[in-house]
Amino acid sequence: MRLGKYNKKTVILWGITILSAGIGLSSCKDFLKEEMVSTITQDYFESEKGLDELVVANYNILRWKYGFMEGPFLFETGNDIVEPLDNSWATFSPAVWSSSGAAGEYANNLIGYYQTQLLGAYPIINDCNKAIEIITEKAPGKYASDQAYANQRLSELYFLRAYAYYLLVTQLGDVPFPLKSNNSLPDHFYLPKTSSAIIYTKLISDLRFAEQYLPTAAQTQRGRITRNAAAHFLSKLYLQRHQAAAFKSYRNADGTVDPTSPNAYQGLLYKGEGLVDLDSAIYYSSQVISSGISLAADYWDLFAIEKGDWSNEANSEIILQASYGNNLDNGRYGMRTNAAFTADYRNAAWNISSWTWSYGLLKGQGFLPSDWGYDVFTDKLNDSRFEKSFQLEYQSASFDNASQTDGPGLAYTDAKNASLTWLASEAEFFNTTIKPGYKRPSWDGRNAVVGQRKIGKADLGLVFLENTKETAIDINEALAQPYVLYPRWIKDAGKYYYRKTGADRYSGNAGLLLSRKVRPSSRKFIDPNRSTVDNHFGTRDVAIFRLAETFLIRAEAYGRKGDYAKAIADINILRNRAAYKTGENRAEVLARLYPGSELLGLNERIYPYATTGGSMDKIRVDATYWDGSSTKSKAEQYPPEANTELKRFIHFIYNEYSREFNTEQVLYEGIHHAGIQLERMLYHAQLASSRIGGWSKSDNPSGVNGQDGNGKGTFTATHTFKPFPQSFISMLTDKDGVLLDETARRAYQNPGY
Secondary structure (H helix, E strand, O other), X not given: OEOOXXXXXXXXXXXXXXXXXXXXXXXXXOOOXXXXXXXXXXXXXXXXXXXXXXXXXXXXXXXXXXXXXXXXXXXXEOEOOEEEOOHHHHOOOOOOOOOOOHHHHHHHHHHOOOOOOOOOHHHHHHHHHHHHHHHHHOOOOHHHHOHHHHHXXXXXXXXXXXXXXXXXXXXXXXXXXXXXXXXXXXXXXXXXXEOHHHHHHHHHHHXXXXXXXXXXXXXXXXXXXXXXXXXXXXXXXXXXXXXXXXXXXXXXXXXOOOOOOOOHHHHHHOOOOOOOHHHHHHHHHHHHHOOOOXXXXXXXXXXXXXXXXXXXXXXXXXXXXXXXXXXXXXXXXXXXXXXXXXXXXXXXXXXXXXXXXXXXXXXXXXXXXXXXXXXXXXXXXXXXXXXXXXXXXXXXXXXXXXXXXEEOXXXXXXXXXXXXXXXXXXXXXXXXXXXXXXXXXXXXXXXXXXXXXXXXXXXXXXXXEOOOOOOOEEHHHHXXXXXXXXXXXXXXXXXXXXXXXXXXXXXXXXXXXXXXXXXXXXXXXXXXXXXXXXXXXXXXXXXXXXXXXXXXXXXXXXXXXXXXXXXXXXXXXXXXXHEOOOOOEXXXXXXXXOOOHHHOOHHHHOOOOEOOOOOHHHHOOOHHHXXXXXXXXXXXXXXXXXXXXXXXXXXXXXXXXXXXXXOOOOHHHHHHHOOOHHHHHHHHOOOOOOOOOOOOOOXXXXXXXXXXXXXXXXXXXXXXXXXXXXXXXXXXXXXXXXXXXXXXXXXXXXXXX
């Protein structure tokens, strides 16, 4: 069962009445659908039907990250594994990262204050407050006669309000904290901030109530909040409160933060503390883990989707999801995550002439992984999450507009085929060195012929090799592949080149501040069910909470208590799922070209590249992964600040988050609340970092744009939090209705802006 359709009706922001939503509930592929209708009176929501609709309307907050492009801009920018393709965002340009720049505008969209329309967190918070008041004070119909029903709906509202505040605190720190609704435009905007400690105390209290009265997944419609969702959320909040407890000294006695302090950002991270926060995190995460749900058997099961088939969305591992439907049936801006993390893979040189259903769509400025986003997979050959997360290979393809289907691309003998042609040196290398062991069925054993097209029907067209300078592939071997290979590093006559473009045989640059739209992109959100092949509105549900995170929350809590054995056991449950199983096929490029592939068994290196014996023994975690001296520990590339066993363990946990949740808008929350965002960004995120000499230097630096080994950005502690938007601060008043003066506005603004 899925949350059904709703009609747009009345939403309120603190005191501004605008259009909101009421929804009915139905089953299967009936989705939350927005339809504008005439405004109705507040009395409607005091009826049982109207109140039911108001409760479900507030589920909109669960979709905020994924329906607006602001979601990935706020919750992916600022982690060390993903880069915005917009250079100003990626380098943290002051033109963007200011209260009047795009970062402030996107924070504005989250807050929900606009000049002409009110959408976002505070309108939902106000509607939640309204619904809570109606349930507790007026209790219409079934809300009076059925206490269990009333408690369940109240619990949903507590959860949704908590989630809205969680998004705000994560981005902005201390924020206004209204718990009462308003129905009319206020005379002034006196909106003092409340400390995160007070906010977290209330959120935890509300969620503890909710956890008692929410149903299990089997007892409610899919898409509705369950007991497991509340327990998972509680474990997360308890852990985050503990993570920042050490920062208490950076708060003033009155709970405020000194904006001139270099540790102001740590003060804003402080959320209070409880005596048993770690034990509480373990208790609630254990409840979820022992509730009868299970991890997906195969990591790819979570993301696999076919035309007309959304069955992956019902996987037991998904604890809470943002529910969507077809295209514009998804609220004002639809579901657009599917178009945010895609590469531009279209090129006749690769025998891929257009967008396809199978490979998705890039719309506007999107996001692709940083080099560390790939290299955090320290064993790319044996951790299947690398291949299952990123599109390493593109098969030749064509899109037929008449039938609206993907085709296998043009035959290599087709006159219209414009893929690369074999040069003499390439053909000789291929025929003598590669062809004897190349058994791909589409290739059918043919020789490379000088002047003939390389790529035919169902052949590989574009392939990525994410190697290092130390493992750079020789240019002659790279050029002789029966497809266009994009290595990160190639070597030629003693020189090393970084991300040279491949369609024109490595004569151009494509790295860092130059064009970055061609590199392995996320496979997780590709949507073959969008209405047309070039339509960026998607149809997919997106997992907000998954059981894999519950295991990592518990593992971190165990580790922070010094019980590494239990932490390792939880981590290895995920590693066991991540390992290749006997008979599972690797991608061709992994089996043939990736560093270390020469150590695979002979049969594993021949099509179909089936795994022999499984790979769990290769990726099983033990305490040496964070001992600071072992090869495995060094491969994790811990920042220098991680100078103790516990600190390295914590960074390992978030390296594991990076491997498990890349592009899912989860990692940002983790490293942010753990207080390690700054050190990770400076150490790993080259475009954002100002660090000098931290990366391998190439022989094609292209001035300041290319790989000169230096950071390209301006990330500082200031960027740990977003700025309050200038338009928001400019409307604020004191309690007497007088607009804040410059001194008061500066005191209200987050430190550094």
